[in-house]
Amino acid sequence: MIKSLNERCKQKYFDGDRDVVVRDNYDIICLMDRYEPLKIEEKWQNIWEKEKPFHAVEKEGAPKMFLAEMFPYPSGAGLHVGHVRNFTIVDVLTRFYEQQRLNVLRPFGYDTFGLPAENYAIKTGTAPQDVTRVNIANFRKQAKRLGYAIDWDREINTSDPEYYKWTQWCFLQLYKKGLAYQKESYQWWCPEDQTVLANEQVEGGKCWRCGHEVEKKKMKQWFFKITEYADELLKDIDALEWPEKIKTMQRNWIGRSAGAEIDFEVMNGRRITVFTTRPDTIYGATFLVLAPEYQGLDFIVSDDARETVNKYKADALKKSEIERQENREKTGVFTGAYAINPATKEKIPIYVADYVLAGYGTGAIMAVPAYDERDREFAEKFDLPIVEAELCDRDLFGTPKITYKMRDWLISRQRYWGCPIPIAYDKDGNPYPIPEEQLPVLIPEVEDYKPDHTGRSALAKAENWLKVEIPVKDPKTGEIHMEEMTRETDTLDGYACSSWYLWRYASPRDNKHAWNPEAIKYWEPIDYYCGGDHAVAHLLYIRFWCKFFADEGYLPFREPIKRLLYNGYINAPDGKKMSKSKGNVIDPLDVINDGYGADTLRTYEMFIGPYDQDAAWDPRSVGGVYRFLNRCYNLLNNIIDTDNVVVRNKTIKKVTEDIHRYNFNTAVAALMEYVNELYKNGANKTDLIVLAKLLKPFAPHLASEMLEKLDSDDEWPKWNDKYLISDTVEIIVQVNGKLRSKISISQDHLENEEMIIDLALNDEKIKKYISSGVKKTIFVKKAKLVNIVI
RNA sequence: GCCCGAGUGGUGAAAUUGGUAUACACGUAUGCCUUAGGAGCAUAUGCCAAUCGGCGUGCUGGUUCAAGUCCAGUCUCGGGCACCA
Numbered sequence: 001m002i003k004s005l006n007e008r009c010k011q012k013y014f015d016g017d018r019d020v021v022v023r024d025n026y027d028i029i030c031l032m033d034r035y036e037p038l039k040i041e042e043k044w045q046n047i048w049e050k051e052k053p054f055h056a057v058e059k060e061g062a063p064k065m066f067l068a069e070m071f072p073y074p075s076g077a078g079l080h081v082g083h084v085r086n087f088t089i090v091d092v093l094t095r096f097y098e099q100q101r102l103n104v105l106r107p108f109g110y111d112t113f114g115l116p117a118e119n120y121a122i123k124t125g126t127a128p129q130d131v132t133r134v135n136i137a138n139f140r141k142q143a144k145r146l147g148y149a150i151d152w153d154r155e156i157n158t159s160d161p162e163y164y165k166w167t168q169w170c171f172l173q174l175y176k177k178g179l180a181y182q183k184e185s186y187q188w189w190c191p192e193d194q195t196v197l198a199n200e201q202v203e204g205g206k207c208w209r210c211g212h213e214v215e216k217k218k219m220k221q222w223f224f225k226i227t228e229y230a231d232e233l234l235k236d237i238d239a240l241e242w243p244e245k246i247k248t249m250q251r252n253w254i255g256r257s258a259g260a261e262i263d264f265e266v267m268n269g270r271r272i273t274v275f276t277t278r279p280d281t282i283y284g285a286t287f288l289v290l291a292p293e294y295q296g297l298d299f300i301v302s303d304d305a306r307e308t309v310n311k312y313k314a315d316a317l318k319k320s321e322i323e324r325q326e327n328r329e330k331t332g333v334f335t336g337a338y339a340i341n342p343a344t345k346e347k348i349p350i351y352v353a354d355y356v357l358a359g360y361g362t363g364a365i366m367a368v369p370a371y372d373e374r375d376r377e378f379a380e381k382f383d384l385p386i387v388e389a390e391l392c393d394r395d396l397f398g399t400p401k402i403t404y405k406m407r408d409w410l411i412s413r414q415r416y417w418g419c420p421i422p423i424a425y426d427k428d429g430n431p432y433p434i435p436e437e438q439l440p441v442l443i444p445e446v447e448d449y450k451p452d453h454t455g456r457s458a459l460a461k462a463e464n465w466l467k468v469e470i471p472v473k474d475p476k477t478g479e480i481h482m483e484e485m486t487r488e489t490d491t492l493d494g495y496a497c498s499s500w501y502l503w504r505y506a507s508p509r510d511n512k513h514a515w516n517p518e519a520i521k522y523w524e525p526i527d528y529y530c531g532g533d534h535a536v537a538h539l540l541y542i543r544f545w546c547k548f549f550a551d552e553g554y555l556p557f558r559e560p561i562k563r564l565l566y567n568g569y570i571n572a573p574d575g576k577k578m579s580k581s582k583g584n585v586i587d588p589l590d591v592i593n594d595g596y597g598a599d600t601l602r603t604y605e606m607f608i609g610p611y612d613q614d615a616a617w618d619p620r621s622v623g624g625v626y627r628f629l630n631r632c633y634n635l636l637n638n639i640i641d642t643d644n645v646v647v648r649n650k651t652i653k654k655v656t657e658d659i660h661r662y663n664f665n666t667a668v669a670a671l672m673e674y675v676n677e678l679y680k681n682g683a684n685k686t687d688l689i690v691l692a693k694l695l696k697p698f699a700p701h702l703a704s705e706m707l708e709k710l711d712s713d714d715e716w717p718k719w720n721d722k723y724l725i726s727d728t729v730e731i732i733v734q735v736n737g738k739l740r741s742k743i744s745i746s747q748d749h750l751e752n753e754e755m756i757i758d759l760a761l762n763d764e765k766i767k768k769y770i771s772s773g774v775k776k777t778i779f780v781k782k783a784k785l786v787n788i789v790i
Numbered sequence: 791g792c793c794c795g796a797g798u799g800g801u802g803a804a805a806u807u808g809g810u811a812u813a814c815a816c817g818u819a820u821g822c823c824u825u826a827g828g829a830g831c832a833u834a835u836g837c838c839a840a841u842c843g844g845c846g847u848g849c850u851g852g853u854u855c856a857a858g859u860c861c862a863g864u865c866u867c868g869g870g871c872a873c874c875a
Contacts, residue, residue, distance in 0.1 A: 244794080244795090245794060245795065245869080245870085248793070248794055248870085249793095249794085249869095249870060249871085251793095252792095252793065252794090252870075252871060253870095253871080255871090255874065257874075257875085259875080274875085275874095275875075276875060277874095277875065278875075289875090328873065330873085353873095354873090355873045355875095356873080356874095356875080357873075357874065357875090359874085360874045360875080361874075361875070365875050366875085367875085368875085372875065373791095373873095374873055374875075375875080377873095403874080403875095404874090405871095405874050535870080536870090607802095607814085607815075608802075608803095609802065609803065610803085613796090614868085615802075616802075618801080618802065618815095618816070620801095620815095620816055620817075621801095621802070621815065621816055623816085624814095624815050624816055625815080627815095627830095628814095628815085630830095634830095657806085658806095661806075663806085665802095665803075665804090665814085666803095666804070666806095666813085666814080668814080668815090669803090669804075669813065669814035669815075670813090670814080671814095672814055672815075673813075673814065676814090679831090730810090732809080732810050734809085734810080734855090734856075736855075736856085737809085737854095737855065737856040737857090738856095739810050742810080775855090776855070777855090778855050778856080780809060780856090782807090782809085783808095783809040783810090784809090784810095785809055785810075785856090787809080787855050787856060788855090789855050789856095
């Protein structure tokens with residue numbers, strides 16, 4: 001077939017019977033209607049831009065399908081190949097369901113608050129608003145260049161006041177119910193820079209900016225009470241259609257422990273409550289240990305020991321996380337105080353040690369060195385008694401108690417580029433919520449974006465903005481008067497902004513609700529959510545908010561994400577993580593503009609391997625996929641009268657089922673096999689229409705072009721099982737489980753076991769293996785296999 | 791230390807319910823076409839022997855007519871948590 005094509009084209013060329021576009025290419029490809037991805041892609045992207053085929057509206061009849069990726073942080077560097085993998089997975093599913101005529105919603109947005117924009121602002125004085133605007137424009141342009149089936153009318157941006165107004169509204173709902181609250185907590189603090197530092201800004205116990213030793217400082221911070229939902233968050237994990245890996249990580253993160261709280265009387269009349277998972281070991285409790293930050297430690301310490309304890313406490317607070325991890329040698333000091341073990345009635349000493357954590361349980365433990373390795377280490381070092389006592393009933397001395405590793409979610413950030421917390425303080429420092437009608441609390445404009453010397457965000461520099469009038473009800477007279485207050489200058493953790501955006505997608509321009517109840521009912525919860533990060537943070541926070549807003553009557557479901565696809569990373573060709581400093585970054589836009597086009601890039605990233613595994617970029621394989629798409633297109637040049645009905649139906653089945661299983665790599669492989677077959681046999685119009693339809697989720701531009709040339713719609717094809725059965729069947733003949741021969745029988749004889757075994761035993765190749773006699777024969781109809789045991 | 795994953799050709803990987811190991815692609819080799827090829831097309835390609843055949847899914851065993859797949863043990867790599875009482 002190719003030869004004849006070649007002949008014809010050569011002739012045409014020598015007749016001068018057409019435009020020859022490419023000068024340095026003399027042979028058949030240039031003479032045929034040639035695959036020119038950049039041209040085709042521009043054409044179809046213009047059509048999609050104009051006709052908006054992905055614009056979604058609620059309509060009765062067709063079932064809905066809502067899909068999205070984890071919205072990106074629009075960095076200055078633009079899209080990277082990891083984004084492309086993530087977005088393309090969503091796009092393949094979007095188009096797959098669109099072609100099956102489901103009512104599909106696939107929106108897009110930008111997670112724009114964050115440190116890079118703020119650091120850039122501090123360095124250059126450029127407003128983060130401006131940088132963000134430029135970066136979004138670039139991201140949008142690049143996403144459009146990849147041909148994604150996005151409803152661009154639903155774009156959202158978390159730093160848009162129209163958006164963060166509702167983030168603040170969400171905060172106020174949580175505040176009203178006591179789930180947003182202030183608490184003193186220890187934070188990393190640099191005494192030189194006079195600022196709070198995030199964990200990742202502390203390097204080797206020192207400030208990343210000035211190198212001064214950091215310490216822990218008690219500060220008032222805002223928290224969301226996620227622990228209120230710990231039990232439900234844990235319980236509901238079971239029913240989620242999420243990867244087991246993520247479910248396990250969330251379970252571990254929540255870290256439920258069933259135990260008991262037990263009171264110990266201190267000799268000076270006070271009381272210490274400990275948490276233990278082993279209340280049955282209480283007879284072996286030979287001392288108590290308190291965390292250095294233990295509340296009320298001062299009331300327990302004896303006067304003799306006070307100085308030592310205070311020094312130990314100060315040292316412990318200075319210790320960095322890294323130091324704590326590196327040096328696990330037990331340290332601690334005696335408080336000089338004793339408590340009574342309620343089981344043995346014995347007097348036991350009370351210690352302070354940093355191996356006990358203030359944030360877990362009650363910050364105090366009963367040490368049972370006979371049963372607990374850590375307690376034993378401590379006991380050995382400080383020469384404390386180790387008693388192999390008998391076990392008792394679990395609830396004899398304490399009250400049952402469930403404890404979680406998960407802590408409440410600290411949301412205060414001393415940063416400029418975030419959503420302002422809608423709170424103001426009266427002159428006594430009492431917090432008041434900003435009334436909803438005053439929302440949004442806009443981010444003020446400032447000159448300098450650096451945090452100030454009091455450790456407050458740059459918002460504190462906007463003097464006019466700081467003052468606000470809040471209506472206050474007099475508790476005695478009931479009268480309402482306006483009172484001048486000072487605004488909160490901390491901003492919200494960026495994760496707050498992304499904890500509700502999936503609901504905003506349902507009605508992104510609604511200016512009366514955070515999310516429209518009718519739209520929510522129609523579209524949510526999301527059917528497919530795809531990402532490769534945030535296994536415990538974002539994906540836990542969004543579940544927490546969902547349960548809260550369901551309780552408040554704003555959401556008709558308690559789990560926001562039905563199915564989660566967690567994709568792997570794409571590494572550099574050398575197998576290492578891509579990074580600017582290593583100079584091994586592959587820019588997806590370069591791949592496109594080199595002439596491969598978006599379709600090749602998309603299809604390659606689906607073909608690269610299982611979607612949930614990490615993969616290394618291979619530039620040579622990109623070329624292989626490009627060749628494949630070329631071959632698809634070139635088939636249009638030679639449509640003949642033939643019939644590939646069997647392989648066509650097989651391919652429809654395989655590709656359909658593979659996409660349902662997210663086996664995108666094998667779906668592409670099946671299309672390659674199909675094309676190879678069509679090259680061998682020739683292809684008719686139906687063969688090619690099916691090819692284009694099946695190809696469209698992966699290479700939508702090329703497929704659209706093919707379908708236009710073939711004068712066909714894009715409706716997903718169906719297969720017919722009757723074509724999948726061929727007239728003759730191949731029977732595998734094994735001897736002792738090893739393949740030794742194959743025999744061919746007609747389909748009708750598949751029921752006739754006796755005949756098949758007889759054929760197998762008399763097969764020429766088999767005879768020599770079974771001369772010593774046959775012990776038994778097994779026929780498996782389903783596997784079309786005979787096994788002869790000798 | 792604890793909890794998850796994963797180990798298959800020269801390479802990325804297939805094998806969906808225990809039933810033909812290595813689909814598809816890359817790479818390589820040879821040929822065709824060509825003034826020319828870093829294009830296109832065709833054929834071959836797990837390893838050893840080069841004829842029959844033997845060996846092959848990290849390793850050692852086990853279950854089974856039959857094991858990449860199930861079981862026990864073990865090694866290596868990757869990820870998560872990490873003094874959570």
